[in-house]
Amino acid sequence: MITKSTEEIKDIYNNQENIFDSWRDKTNYYKIVIEILYNAMENNISFPTKERKVLDAACGPGRNINAILGAGAKEVTGLDLTPNLLNIAKKRFKNNKNVNFSQHNLEKKLPFEDESFDVVVCCKALPHIKNIDQVLGEFKRILKKNGVMFLDFYSPYSFRRLFAGKNYLTYTRWDSVSKVKSYLEKQNLEIKKIYGQNTFIPNESFLNTFKLFKFFRWLENKFTNSFLNKFSGYYNVIIKKDN
Numbered sequence: 001m002i003t004k005s006t007e008e009i010k011d012i013y014n015n016q017e018n019i020f021d022s023w024r025d026k027t028n029y030y031k032i033v034i035e036i037l038y039n040a041m042e043n044n045i046s047f048p049t050k051e052r053k054v055l056d057a058a059c060g061p062g063r064n065i066n067a068i069l070g071a072g073a074k075e076v077t078g079l080d081l082t083p084n085l086l087n088i089a090k091k092r093f094k095n096n097k098n099v100n101f102s103q104h105n106l107e108k109k110l111p112f113e114d115e116s117f118d119v120v121v122c123c124k125a126l127p128h129i130k131n132i133d134q135v136l137g138e139f140k141r142i143l144k145k146n147g148v149m150f151l152d153f154y155s156p157y158s159f160r161r162l163f164a165g166k167n168y169l170t171y172t173r174w175d176s177v178s179k180v181k182s183y184l185e186k187q188n189l190e191i192k193k194i195y196g197q198n199t200f201i202p203n204e205s206f207l208n209t210f211k212l213f214k215f216f217r218w219l220e221n222k223f224t225n226s227f228l229n230k231f232s233g234y235y236n237v238i239i240k241k242d243n
Contacts, residue, residue, distance in 0.1 A: 055079065055117045055142065057106055058125030062089030065099060068121060077117075079104045106138075107131050115144045120151075127154040127173050127234075132183055140187050140241060149189075149239040153180055158234070180237060188243070195236040 052073040056064055059078030068076050078101040080086050086101050093099040104111060106122075107129060120139045129135055139149055156174035175183075177194065184190055 054119040057122040060085045062092045110138045112142045116142045120149045143241045147241045152236045154234045191237045193238040
């Protein structure tokens with residue numbers, strides 16, 4: 001694990017903005033990721049569309065927001081630590097009055113009233129946050145009763161983890177499902193469903209070939225909700241706040 005200050009982490013992501021935007025777009029990587037997120041939201045949100053107010057925590061360049069809007073969100077708020085990535089997100093949605101952005105550190109108290117959102121989405125961030133109990137507690141606080149969280153975690157059993165080594169840019173944590181359950185139990189929350197992602201893709205560059213992209217896209221969608229979840233590069237957990 002690598003321990004860095006919040007300012008160091010912000011600088012790293014500011015300087016790596018091309019990786020989190022144009023490079024991954026070119027590999028078709030996020031087409032599959034967003035499709036699975038969209039399907040998960042469509043299948044797990046039961047309240048009326050007009051009530052869907054969503055927080056995209058650690059939104060980065062705003063790539064997930066199209067999936068969130070497509071699933072029926074009325075209003076989306078994006079939070080991120082990194083100014084450069086937020087600027088990209090703002091440009092993407094400059095003509096959409098129902099999408100707004102703000103810079104914020106998730107490890108600090110969130111700038112929202114209790115029960116402000118119907119849905120909280122947080123992708124690719126929690127594995128890099130040390131004080132996860134604080135963050136989950138805040139997510140629960142701002143979520144309405146019967147609201148839903150979409151969170152993801154890196155699997156310690158994934159093929160990527162086994163061959164990744166330890167050369168990470170920032171603090172990185174790999175959590176088993178049982179470990180995630182232990183985090184949630186502290187908040188009186190539980191997992192309702194799990195979706196695996198990036199189970200079969202050996203490298204993003206494989207997705208540049210159309211035939212391979214179609215094959216891996218089918219494969220990932222076919223097995224996203226199967227026993228192979230534990231071997232996924234990361235997995236989405238869906239949590240409903242019952243009280």
